[in-house]
Amino acid sequence: MISCIQIKEEYIEEAYLYAVKSKHHLSDRHSFHSGSLNDRQQKMFEGKLGEKIFKQYMIDNNIEFIEDDSHHKKADYYDFMIKKYLVDVKTRTKEYHSRTLEMVEQFENKPKDIYVSVRLYPDEHYGFIIGWIGKNDFKRINRIENQGYLDNYVFYDNELRDINKLIPLIS
Helix, strand or coil: CCCCCCCHHHHHHHHHHHHHHHHHCCCHHHHHCCCCCCHHHHHHHHHHHHHHHHHHHHHCCCCCEEEEECCHHHHCCCCCCEECCCEEEEEECCCCCCCEEEEEEHCCCCCCCCEEEEECHHHHHHHEEEEEEEHHHHHHCCCEEEECCEEEEEEEEHCCCCCCHHHHCCC
């Protein structure tokens, strides 16, 4: 685990504006979170803040990247691209969140090369990177669970790799 990363005010504003614009275009089918548009907007905001934690990590470590700039009405294909590698950031917001999940359907239709798991403290706008896993690990571990909402690949923290070991692989 690396040290905590404080999210810059400009990144918080970017995440908030994106969540507000996109809330009417979020798919119910791809949301674990029931509730109002405002609830879904909050989850989008938290997910975008998680992405900003990883963005700051890359900036701090001089990693060149392309950040997704998909229109708010369209589903993105990746969160970041590092060289030729597509990266998806998975954000946790609660202490009891202990797994990294990826929908089987999403993985089969739009696989990424790298999945980064972050822990966000949304009220304080900071967090840290828990670890990462590569797409080849999905079939190797091959753990699929359904907790009442579609099939998901499931990874526990001890199966995630140290984020600092990612840099030499992508440099």
